Amino acid sequence: MKITLDADKCCAAGQCVLIAPEVFDQRDEDGVVVLLDAEPPAEQHDAVREAAAICPAAVIEVHA
Amino acid sequence: MTLSTAPAPLPVEPPSGCPFDPPAALGALRTEQPISKISLPDGSWAWLATRYADIRAILGDTRFSSDTTVHGYPLSGMTGGANTDNRGFIRRDPPEHTRLRRMVTREFMVKRVEALRPEIQRITDELCDAMERRAGQDVDLVEELALPVPSLVISLLLGVPYDDHAIFQRLTGTLLSRTVPDDERETARLELRDYLDRLVTAKEADPGDDILGRLIVEQQRTGEITHDEVAAFAALLLIAGHETTANMIGLSALTLMRDEESAERLRQEPALIRGAVEELLRFHSIIRNGPRRVATADIEIDGHLVRAGEGVVVAVASANRDESVFADADRLDVCRPNAQHHVAFGYGIHQCLGQALARVELQVVIGTLLRRFPTLRPAVPLEKIPFRTDMSIYGCHALPVTW
Ligand code: HEM
Numbered sequence: 001m002k003i004t005l006d007a008d009k010c011c012a013a014g015q016c017v018l019i020a021p022e023v024f025d026q027r028d029e030d031g032v033v034v035l036l037d038a039e040p041p042a043e044q045h046d047a048v049r050e051a052a053a054i055c056p057a058a059v060i061e062v063h064a
Numbered sequence: 065m066t067l068s069t070a071p072a073p074l075p076v077e078p079p080s081g082c083p084f085d086p087p088a089a090l091g092a093l094r095t096e097q098p099i100s101k102i103s104l105p106d107g108s109w110a111w112l113a114t115r116y117a118d119i120r121a122i123l124g125d126t127r128f129s130s131d132t133t134v135h136g137y138p139l140s141g142m143t144g145g146a147n148t149d150n151r152g153f154i155r156r157d158p159p160e161h162t163r164l165r166r167m168v169t170r171e172f173m174v175k176r177v178e179a180l181r182p183e184i185q186r187i188t189d190e191l192c193d194a195m196e197r198r199a200g201q202d203v204d205l206v207e208e209l210a211l212p213v214p215s216l217v218i219s220l221l222l223g224v225p226y227d228d229h230a231i232f233q234r235l236t237g238t239l240l241s242r243t244v245p246d247d248e249r250e251t252a253r254l255e256l257r258d259y260l261d262r263l264v265t266a267k268e269a270d271p272g273d274d275i276l277g278r279l280i281v282e283q284q285r286t287g288e289i290t291h292d293e294v295a296a297f298a299a300l301l302l303i304a305g306h307e308t309t310a311n312m313i314g315l316s317a318l319t320l321m322r323d324e325e326s327a328e329r330l331r332q333e334p335a336l337i338r339g340a341v342e343e344l345l346r347f348h349s350i351i352r353n354g355p356r357r358v359a360t361a362d363i364e365i366d367g368h369l370v371r372a373g374e375g376v377v378v379a380v381a382s383a384n385r386d387e388s389v390f391a392d393a394d395r396l397d398v399c400r401p402n403a404q405h406h407v408a409f410g411y412g413i414h415q416c417l418g419q420a421l422a423r424v425e426l427q428v429v430i431g432t433l434l435r436r437f438p439t440l441r442p443a444v445p446l447e448k449i450p451f452r453t454d455m456s457i458y459g460c461h462a463l464p465v466t467w
Contacts, residue, residue: 011162011413012169014420019404030166031173054404056415058124 001045002063003038009057016051016060023048024060033059071101071109074141074377076242076352076453083451084319085394086349086381090114094382099368102377104140110356110375111368116386116407118366119378123412128357128376130414131157137358138375143240143249143456150257150292152300154414165417167283168297171221171275177420180217184428187216192436202443205463210313213429217421218305222298223274224263231259236303242353243454260295260302267294275301301418308350309422311452311459313429316344318449318463319396320430321441326398331434340398341426346406347396349381353456355410380407381458440467 003023012031016024023044025034040048052060075087093100098115113119122128132139132155153164170176191209215233219226238244238252264276268284268291271277276298283289320327330336356377359370370376384406385393397403409416416422433440442449443464450461 009413011165011415012173013409013415013417014172014174015404017174018420018423026170026173026175029170031169032166050404056124056411057413 001040001042001048003035003040003048004061004063005033005035006059006061007032007034010059011057013056015054015056019051019054020044020047024051071103073104074102074112074353074379078451078453083446083449084315084348084396086352086379086385090379090382091385094386099366104138104375106140108138108140108375110138110377111365111370113365113376113378114382115366116383116389119380119383119407120411121365122357122376122378123355123407123410123414125363126158126413127359127361127363129157129360130155130161130355130357134358134360136373136375138356138377141242141353142356143242143353150296152296154300154304158413161413164289164293164297165413167279167289168275168301169417171278172417172419172421174420177424180221180421181424181428183220184213184217184425185432188213188428188432192432196436199467202464202466205317205465206310206314206460207462209429209433210317210463211310213313214306214309214422214425217425218302221275221305222301223267223272223276224298224302228259232256232302232306235259236307239303240307240456241454242456256299257295260298261291264291264295264298304416305418305421307457307459308418309425311350311457312345312348312422312426314460314463315348315350315458316341316426316430317433317440317465318442318460319344319347320434321465322446323396326396327434330398330430331438334431334435336398337427337431337434338423339400339403341423341430342403342406343396343398343400344426344430345408346384346390346400346403348458349384349406349408350458351380351408351410351456352458354378355380355414380410383407437467440465442466 010032023037023040025036027034052062075089077087078085079088094114100112101109102112103109113122153161191212195203195208215229235252235256267276268280271280279294284294330340358375359372361372363370387393409419443466452459452461
């Protein structure tokens with residue numbers, strides 16, 4: 001799995017951080033999403049897909 | 065535009081005897097006519113969306129504008145900050161919306177709010193101590209706990225003297241009411257504006273280490289925003305951060321008091337409270353008068369052409385009971401696996417800024433009530449509890465309890 005972000009669209013709702021805190025964080029200046037792990041291990045995949053599905057601004061793209 | 069049959073107004077009354085369910089008419093529309101029309105109080109009309117997928121499509125598409133000054137915005141029947149002069153970023157579009165929202169996003173990000181958890185717990189414990197001293201009497205849970213927790217927290221964050229809470233509780237109550245006459249609402253709006261104007265002036269002289277102080281030092285003094293824009297931030301954050309969480313606390317406490325099995329489960333396994341809060345947000349969906357948008361282009365939604373300049377009202381309470389997303393949607397299931405897919409906080413770039421804060425407040429208050437008041441119960445029968453069918457934010461006006 002490989003994750004890419006379109007962080008310009010991020011509205012800092014923070015839902016990805018709640019769902020997959022090992023993969024996503026928020027930057028201190030403005031809460032915009034930061035990727036901690038662009039190729040997370042298998043045990044994170046479900047959480048990452050969930051975060052992508054819930055993201056209100058459709059920022060998170062998951063590539064097989 | 066004339067219609068062959070005049071559309072009905074937005075349904076607001078819950079089914080009789082089921083105060084926790086959204087209006088039955090919304091459920092019927094969702095299955096039979098998911099995109100329909102409603103009439104607004106001034107005789108105009110707007111589209112009404114009731115299905116989860118359509119509502120995500122509308123709120124996720126910025127061609128549906130939040131700007132109340134765009135021609136055709138469905139203002140009629142709106143409460144709260146429906147005014148168009150000096151409105152907060154909730155009523156603006158990108159790029160202005162993005163610029164303004166990002167001035168405060170860090171204040172509400174997950175780690176900042178997590179760091180506040182001990183303070184929120186302390187506030188909750190003190191209010192619960194006061195309740196405990198009144199054991200044996202009926203206590204109004206709304207007055208004693210549900211309102212003061214979010215009110216104390218947002219006052220602290222903004223740097224608003226808590227002693228003033230009675231003023232803005234009264235004013236937001238009037239602003240959010242669907243039944244007060246327009247002129248009364250306008251008076252309340254002006255009164256709130258004057259109050260915030262004085263508050264911001266005082267903080268300009270002596271900005272504290274709080275959200276309004278930081279806005280003044282970092283944004284106003286550098287010329288990014290004006291005095292009036294600081295006041296607009298204050299109005300938005302006070303109103304949005306106040307009655308919403310309060311009503312969720314009241315409704316959540318009431319449903320858990322009536323569902324001993326779920327309550328016991330959460331007492332045994334407090335780790336389940338996080339998920340339970342998502343389910344309670346889904347189940348209660350307290351925002352009942354929108355969100356609203358106006359189309360800025362001709363856009364097809366589910367086979368209907370919404371033309372530029374036409375208004376749209378989305379019923380998040382209906383989306384959250386959509387069976388195609390939530391199995392057995394009318395049941396409260398505190399372990400529902402996909403509860404967080406709810407749209408109780410909206411969807412798209414305007415999705416609730418204060419959601420992390422609201423979640424922690426709810427987790428702390430519900431966890432504390434379950435632990436400290438295991439025998440808590442309503443002091444009056446359900447029919448005697450005054451539900452807020454007259455307000456844009458659903459909940460209970462009062463909730464007498466005993467233990
Ligand atoms: C359970 C409690 C809450 C619920 C159900 C709720 C719900 C919502 C909803 C549905 C929206 C979207 C409005 C739209 O799309 O037009 C929203 C926006 C907003 N909420 Fe909340 N809210 C809650 C608590 C809070 C709290 C505690 C704050 C704290 C300050 C807050 C601040 C805001 C702000 C500033 C916006 C505007 C965001 C924007 O336009 O970008 N809310 N809320």
